[in-house]
Every structure is written in C-alpha cells, then in structure tokens.
Amino acid sequence: MIEFEKFKLDNGLTVIFHKDITTPMAVVNTLYDVGARDESEEKTGFAHLFEHLMFGGSVNIPDFDAPLQNAGGESNAFTSNDITNYYDVLPNYNLETALWLESDRMLSLGFTPKSLEVQRNVVIEEFKQRYLNQPYGDVWLELRPLAYEEHPYKWATIGKEISHIEEATMDDVKAFFQKHYNPSNAILCVAGNFELEYIKEVVTKWYGDIPSGKKPARILPLEPEQTKFKEKTIERDVPTDAFYYAFKMPERRDPSYYIVDVLSDALGREKSSRLYVSLKKEKQIVSNIIAYITGSIDHGLLVISGKLNNGKTFEELDIALWEVLDELKKNKMSDEELARLMIKIRTEKEFSEQGLLNRAMNLCTFELLGDANGINQEAEIYHAITPDHLLEMSKYILMKTNCTLLKVKSTQDAK
Amino acid sequence: MLNRTIQPDLKTVDKIDFVNPTIYDITSDVKLFFMKDVPNETTRFDLYFDAGNIRGKKGIPTFASSLLLSGTNEKSSTQINNEIDALGGFMESGLSAETSCITMYCLRENMLPLLHVLTNAIDNVAFLEREVTELLADKKQAFLMNMEKVSYLAQRAFQQRLFNSSEIYSSIATPDFYENVEIETLKKFFKNNYQNGLTKVVVVGNLDQDTIDETIDTLGKWVKKGTCEFEKNIKNLPGQIHIQKENAVQTAIRMGKILFNKTHEDYNDFMVLNTILGDYFGSRLMSNIREDKGYTYGIGSMVAEYNHVGYFMIATEVGKEVKDATLTEIKIEIEKLQTELIEVEELDLIRNYLLGQLLKSADGPYSMMDLYLSAETHGLNFDFYNKAIKDLHTITPERIRDLAIKHLVWDEMTIVSAG
Numbered sequence: 137m138i139e140f141e142k143f144k145l146d147n148g149l150t151v152i153f154h155k156d157i158t159t160p161m162a163v164v165n166t167l168y169d170v171g172a173r174d175e176s177e178e179k180t181g182f183a184h185l186f187e188h189l190m191f192g193g194s195v196n197i198p199d200f201d202a203p204l205q206n207a208g209g210e211s212n213a214f215t216s217n218d219i220t221n222y223y224d225v226l227p228n229y230n231l232e233t234a235l236w237l238e239s240d241r242m243l244s245l246g247f248t249p250k251s252l253e254v255q256r257n258v259v260i261e262e263f264k265q266r267y268l269n270q271p272y273g274d275v276w277l278e279l280r281p282l283a284y285e286e287h288p289y290k291w292a293t294i295g296k297e298i299s300h301i302e303e304a305t306m307d308d309v310k311a312f313f314q315k316h317y318n319p320s321n322a323i324l325c326v327a328g329n330f331e332l333e334y335i336k337e338v339v340t341k342w343y344g345d346i347p348s349g350k351k352p353a354r355i356l357p358l359e360p361e362q363t364k365f366k367e368k369t370i371e372r373d374v375p376t377d378a379f380y381y382a383f384k385m386p387e388r389r390d391p392s393y394y395i396v397d398v399l400s401d402a403l404g405r406e407k408s409s410r411l412y413v414s415l416k417k418e419k420q421i422v423s424n425i426i427a428y429i430t431g432s433i434d435h436g437l438l439v440i441s442g443k444l445n446n447g448k449t450f451e452e453l454d455i456a457l458w459e460v461l462d463e464l465k466k467n468k469m470s471d472e473e474l475a476r477l478m479i480k481i482r483t484e485k486e487f488s489e490q491g492l493l494n495r496a497m498n499l500c501t502f503e504l505l506g507d508a509n510g511i512n513q514e515a516e517i518y519h520a521i522t523p524d525h526l527l528e529m530s531k532y533i534l535m536k537t538n539c540t541l542l543k544v545k546s547t548q549d550a551k
Numbered sequence: 552m553l554n555r556t557i558q559p560d561l562k563t564v565d566k567i568d569f570v571n572p573t574i575y576d577i578t579s580d581v582k583l584f585f586m587k588d589v590p591n592e593t594t595r596f597d598l599y600f601d602a603g604n605i606r607g608k609k610g611i612p613t614f615a616s617s618l619l620l621s622g623t624n625e626k627s628s629t630q631i632n633n634e635i636d637a638l639g640g641f642m643e644s645g646l647s648a649e650t651s652c653i654t655m656y657c658l659r660e661n662m663l664p665l666l667h668v669l670t671n672a673i674d675n676v677a678f679l680e681r682e683v684t685e686l687l688a689d690k691k692q693a694f695l696m697n698m699e700k701v702s703y704l705a706q707r708a709f710q711q712r713l714f715n716s717s718e719i720y721s722s723i724a725t726p727d728f729y730e731n732v733e734i735e736t737l738k739k740f741f742k743n744n745y746q747n748g749l750t751k752v753v754v755v756g757n758l759d760q761d762t763i764d765e766t767i768d769t770l771g772k773w774v775k776k777g778t779c780e781f782e783k784n785i786k787n788l789p790g791q792i793h794i795q796k797e798n799a800v801q802t803a804i805r806m807g808k809i810l811f812n813k814t815h816e817d818y819n820d821f822m823v824l825n826t827i828l829g830d831y832f833g834s835r836l837m838s839n840i841r842e843d844k845g846y847t848y849g850i851g852s853m854v855a856e857y858n859h860v861g862y863f864m865i866a867t868e869v870g871k872e873v874k875d876a877t878l879t880e881i882k883i884e885i886e887k888l889q890t891e892l893i894e895v896e897e898l899d900l901i902r903n904y905l906l907g908q909l910l911k912s913a914d915g916p917y918s919m920m921d922l923y924l925s926a927e928t929h930g931l932n933f934d935f936y937n938k939a940i941k942d943l944h945t946i947t948p949e950r951i952r953d954l955a956i957k958h959l960v961w962d963e964m965t966i967v968s969a970g
Contacts, residue, residue, distance in 0.1 A: 196555035208907020232559035257845025375695035407632035479639035
C-alpha cells in the first residue's frame with residue numbers, strides 16, 4: 137500500500153505528497169499532460185524537442201542544471217506519445233531548490249535563440265543515434281503509420297521526419313508552451329521524509345502565484361476500427377529478417393487493458409512463454425521472440441516481434457505463430473499457467489515500488505488516469521483476472537483482421 | 552514578494568550513515584555478504600564465479616555462462632525456466648572480463664526454493680548438443696547485428712588496443728567463435744570455474760538466520776579453493792585509428808588509457824577531475840560538445856575498474872562530419888584543465904553534486920550493498936567512502952590541474968573512431 141495525500145492549489149495545480157521516512161533523498165516529479173499525440177501532423181517531434189528546451193533556462197533562472205547540481209541533485213525527463221515527465225532527485229534538505237527551479241520553468245521559459253538552435257541539433261543527433269544509425273532502428277517509424285490511419289500515434293515521439301525539427305521556429309515553441317505548460321495541465325508529486333503541512337507551505341510558496349492558464353481541450357482524431365489485415369515489407373541492410381505483428385488493444389482506462397497485458401505475458405514475456413517455447417525451442421524458426429504491450433493511454437498495441445533463424449521463411453513463421461495464437465483462443469489457460477504469470481507480475485510490482493522515484497512517477501501517472509490511488513488497486517485488478525477473461529479477450533484481440541504486420545527483409549547475403 | 556532570481560539556501564552533505572552488511576565465512580577465502588534491513592518482501596541474491604572472459608578462449612566463458620540453465624539429463628531448459636517463472640524469479644547473468652555473476656530477484660518467500668532450482672539445474676547441466684548448437688547460432692546472429700553498430704565496432708577495437716600488452720584481456724569476439732565449440736572444453740571449463748569457482752555470495756532481503764545457513768550449506772560445494780590471479784601490468788597502445796563503416800550517419804569515438812582503481816592514492820581526486828571533464832550533465836565535455844556545439848546527443852567520460860588496474864575512457868557518437876572537430880574540442884577541454892585552475896564556484900558545485908550522488912548511492916539496502924561491494928572487491932570497506940567525503944572537502948584547484956597534467960596526457964591515449 138502506497139500512502140499519499142493530495143491537494144490542489146487555486147491555480148489548478150494538482151499536488152500529491154508521498155511520505156517515506158526511510159530515505160534521505162527527495163523526489164520532485166512533474167507530469168505535464170502533453171505528448172506527441174497532441175502535435176499537429178505538420179509539426180511532429182515538438183513535445184520532445186520542447187522537453188529539451190525546458191533545460192535551457194527559465195524566465196528568472198538562466199541555467200536549470202547547475203543550481204540543482206549545486207544542491208547535490210540531478211534531473212532528467214522523458215517524452216512519450218502521451219505525456220512529458222520531468223523529475224529531480226536531491227538530498228531532502230535541499231528540496232526547495234527543486235521547487236524553485238521547477239516552478240520557475242512552469243511560470244515561463246527563457247526562450248533564448250541559442251537554446252533553440254543547439255537543442256534542434258542535439259535532437260537531430262538523437263534521431264540519428266537512436267533511429268537511423270542502429271540496425272532495425274527505424275522500425276517504429278514504419279510500423280506506427282502502418283498500424284494507425286488517423287490517430288496521432290501514427291508518428292513516433294522523435295517525430296515523423298528530421299525536417300519537422302529543423303523547421304521549428306521560436307513562435308512555434310512559444311505557442312506550444314502557452315498552450316500546454318501551465319498549472320492546470322500538470323501534476324506534481326513531492327516524495328520524501330517531510331510533513332504534509334511543510335509541503336503545503338513550500339509548494340504554495342513557489343507555485344501559488346503562477347497564473348492558472350487553461351487546460352487545453354484534447355480532441356484527437358478517432359482511429360477507425362481496423363477491419364482488415366495490413367502488411368508491409370521493407371528491405372534493409374541488416375543481418376537477419378525481422379518481424380513485428382501488432383494488434384490493436386483497449387485503451388489504458390479500460391479494465392480489459394490488464395487482461396491484454398496478461399495475454400502478452402502468456403505469449404512472449406519469459407522463456408516459459410508460449411511463443412518462445414513453440415517457435416524457438418521446439419520448431420527453431422526464430423532466434424528470439426517477445427510479446428509486449430505499448431502501454432498507451434489511448435488504444436495501444438500488443439506487439440509480437442522477433443528475428444528469423446537463418447534459412448527460415450516468413451511463411452513458416454506465420455503458420456507457426458498463428459497456431460500458437462489459435463490455441464490460446466480455443467482452449468482455456470490452465471490455473472497453473474495463470475499462477476505463473478501472476479507471481480511474476482506481483483514480484484515485478486514489489487521491485488518497481490522499491491524506488492522512491494518510481495513511486496512518485498506512478499502516482500502522477502495514475503492521477504492523470506483519474507485517481508492516484510489506482511496505484512494501490514492494480515494488484516487487485518490483476519488478481520481478479522480468470523482463464524475465462526483471457527479466453528474471451530484473446531478471441532477479440534488476436535484476430536487476423538485486427539493485425540498489422542511489418543516484415544524487415546535482410547538484403548545481406550546469408551552468411 | 553517572492554524573489555525568484557535567488558536560489559533557496561543550501562545545505563551540504565557532511566556525513567552519510569553507512570550500514571555494513573553482515574559477513575559470513577563460507578571458507579576463509581569465500582564470503583557471504585548479507586543485508587537484512589529490507590522494508591518489503593523483495594529479495595536478491597548474487598553468485599559470483601571465477602569464470603570471467605579472461606579465464607577461457609574463443610568465447611568459452613560466454614557460452615558457459617549462457618548455457619548454465621540449458622538443461623540436465625532429467626530436465627529440459629524449458630522445464631527449468633517453467634520452475635523459475637512459477638516461483639516468480641527474475642534471473643540475470645552478467646559476464647565481465649574478470650568475473651561471472653548470476654543474480655536472482657524474487658520475493659523472500661521464494662528465495663530458498665529458487666536457490667535450489669538454480670543450483671540443481673547448474674550442478675547437473677548436461678551441455679546437450681542441441682542446446683549448444685542453438686546458442687551458437689543465436690550468438691552468431693547477435694554478433695553480426697552488433698557489427699552493424701558503430702558503437703560496437705569502436706568499442707571492440709578500443710578494447711583490443713587498450714589492453715594491448717595482454718593477450719587474454721585484449722581478446723575480442725571473432726566470427727569463427729561461433730562455428731564450432733568442443734563440448735568437452737565447455738564441460739571442463741564448467742567444472743573448474745563454476746563447480747569449483749564460487750568466489751562470493753551476496754544476499755539482500757528480510758530473511759531469517761536459517762535461510763542464510765541453508766544458503767551457505769547449499770553453495771558450500773562450489774567454493775573456489777585458493778585465490779584468483781589477475782593481471783597487474785597492462786599497457787595500452789597509444790595512437791589513433793579509424794574503422795570504416797559504409798552508410799553510417801554517425802561516427803562513434805572511444806578514447807582513453809590504462810589507469811588505476813580505488814586502491815590508488817590518486818583515485819578519489821581523479822574522480823573529481825573525471826566528473827568535471829565528462830561525468831555529469833553539466834560537465835565540460837557536455838557543455839561544450841552537446842550544449843554549445845550540438846555535435847552529439849551525449850558525451851561522457853568514465854573510469855572502469857578491474858581487480859588490479861582500471862582505465863579511463865571518453866565515449867560519444869557524433870555527426871559524421873564533425874568527428875575531427877569533436878576530437879579537437881576534447882583536446883582543448885583537456886588542455887584547459889592542465890593549464891587553467893578551476894574556479895571555486897565550479898569546484899563547489901562538483902563537490903556538492905558528488906556528495907549528493909554518494910548519498911543517493913547509499914539510499915536503501917540494495918544501493919547500500921552495491922556501494923559496499925564496489926569497495927569490497929578491492930579489499931576496502933566503507934572507510935573508503937568516509938575518506939572520499941573528507942578528500943572532497945579538501946581537494947584544491949591546483950591538485951586537479953596537477954592530476955590532469957599527470958594522467959590526461961594526450962599522447963598516451965588510445966583513440967578509436969568508427970563510422
């Protein structure tokens with residue numbers, strides 16, 4: 137059970153306080169309810185570029201990192217298709233420095249031309265390093281627009297193409313800040329060995345006078361229901377053929393989201409999973425295979441991906457893979473198998489809640505989904521899942537008409 | 552009215568409460584380190600073996616480490632994996648030059664059952680031909696994929712030249728490793744380096760004394776008799792080389808030289824110098840090459856430690872057109888450290904930052920154990936960190952400059968680029 141207190145400032149900022157008396161550290165986690173899904177199709181990669189600019193100095197403080205490092209702390213951030221999340225970890229007696237820095241960049245940024253110019257370059261190098269200069273690095277740049285027709289999940293957080301980042305202007309950047317970075321669009325979590333009264337006092341002190349702004353309405357294009365199988369083959373200079381089967385799944389707030397999560401575990405999480413045992417150990421068609429879900433807030437994907445063994449074909453793979461999926465859809469899972477999946481989920485959750493930062497981040501994420509206390513209800517939701525649920529859900533999700541397949545064909549000679 | 556231009560008052564870490572693990576002698580050479588104070592149900596145990604990469608040739612240590620759970624004459628690898636998963640165990644195996652380590656994460660109620668599944672599977676591993684063949688094919692595929700990455704190409708050539716004077720330390724994987732392996736050689740390696748190679752056991756978790764006693768009883772049969780020998784004198788090959796990779800859009804750079812580890816008198820102060828140069832977000836290299844020039848997504852420097860030696864390394868991936876410009880800027884930054892004294896403000900910042908990071912490294916039983924182990928490997932204990940805190944408070948700008956002159960000599964560096 138993770139204890140927390142929640143309060144709201146007059147300007148709309150939601151604040152969660154999580155007390156932990158065992159740690160000398162403090163965490164300040166700020167979740168902004170903006171991600172790549174909020175970008176326009178002509179200006180993708182913005183939420184992420186903006187995350188970089190948030191470290192380029194704020195209205196009253198020219199440098200973000202140095203004062204935090206001086207306080208013994210460090211900071212980082214990440215952007216997803218759904219959210220942008222910033223965190224600071226520092227010794228607890230220097231908490232106010234993190235609040236000072238975070239509140240000032242919520243108030244306004246420095247918007248220096250130099251910062252924009254440099255971060256554009258840094259992001260372009262990031263684009264190259266992670267997506268272009270790695271074998272199979274561009275797979276998600278191909279898979280997303282294949283799987284999604286309308287929803288902005290059809291582009292990756294890094295952006296559709298480098299030119300969108302190259303062409304970002306200061307006006308674009310300022311407009312993005314105005315729209316998305318204000319107290320009513322943020323959730324703050326402070327965690328550490330503090331008293332609630334103290335947290336209320338210092339958070340009000342630093343954040344209380346930030347103008348509230350308006351929570352932007354989110355009206356995203358609806359993804360039409362997929363009715364037919366989609367498939368694409370790309371050729372790349374990679375050593376091995378690779379495959380990505382993607383199935384549309386329910387959104388994060390739907391209780392059946394968790395059922396699909398367990399399905400993906402059954403298929404390909406561990407070396408005891410069905411696809412691993414059948415396709416790798418028994419039939420030796422693949423060298424590796426995994427299944428996972430994207431964890432998206434809107435309709436996400438259950439993905440099965442892996443690489444073919446030398447001399448094996450996509451056709452052999454396809455037949456063997458659908459046999460495993462069909463078996464899951466035909467016969468109820470044994471209690472023993474379900475128990476095996478559940479103990480892993482329980483163990484993983486215990487470990488993930490070990491860390492103060494993880495707890496703070498998860499509290500913010502659950503608050504965004506509707507209620508921070510969701511963090512304490514998750515275990516029960518998993519526990520209530522039965523073989524019948526899994527059977528029903530697999531029939532609904534693991535259909536050919538709900539599937540998008542991306543094949544990466546190696547252009548290298550067999551070695 | 553709130554003045555937002557002034558930073559709130561700061562405090563500096565002056566003391567850290569380190570918590571020692573309890574130490575049990577399995578034999579006079581092999582110990583079990585136990586940290587009991589865990590406020591939840593989680594447990595971790597690590598088994599260390601004298602089975603690192605330097606102990607065998609042609610990939611044998613890698614294959615042995617990967618095949619530990621590949622099945623016995625009674626149980627297939629799938630049955631073993633089923634048993635581990637049914638107990639909620641998450642296993643990791645790590646292999647470095649000088650050691651092999653198996654780590655298990657689980658709930659405390661499952662710790663002993665998992666230990667028994669694991670020891671039974673390992674002790675009876677049969678090295679079945681089918682499993683060996685499958686592994687070789689997988690490793691070959693992974694190798695070919697790695698060879699597509701400029702970071703891997705640079706890293707591997709760097710390792711070769713860094714450990715130039717030692718044949719075994721500088722040995723790197725080549726395609727012929729994956730063509731054929733003698734199962735008898737594997738078995739022999741396994742017997743010498745695992746079944747008679749356990750060098751250390753680590754347990755973190757709220758477990759009772761009986762559990763620890765049973766752990767010691769279970770593992771006692773594997774302990775290594777006698778001490779492990781490691782290379783003491785290694786020299787790198789200075790100079791610059793480039794590895795051509797067609798169609799790469801970035802170039803990877805790895806540069807550095809053989810240095811020392813925690814046992815050396817310059818270590819603590821050199822770590823301050825290393826931090827200034829490239830080991831935090833505001834470092835000289837990051838400020839110049841990422842935040843000013845925008846040449847890279849990231850650049851960093853580090854010190855890696857071995858039993859008797861260590862090395863210093865700078866690593867980055869940069870746009871292919873700015874490789875030479877990057878090397879020039881790295882050189883400029885090193886020369887600055889050798890000729891200009893660091894400002895008091897920057898040194899204060901580094902000191903506060905490192906103290907804060909040390910506090911974080913000692914936060915919670917898992918971190919505390921890892922921090923302890925990082926000293927214990929070199930025959931040290933938490934006194935080492937208490938001294939480090941003291942050294943941080945007394946280090947001077949002159950000392951930093953002198954260390955830069957002494958240890959960061961450009962002409963002594965091995966420089967590799969790939970792209």
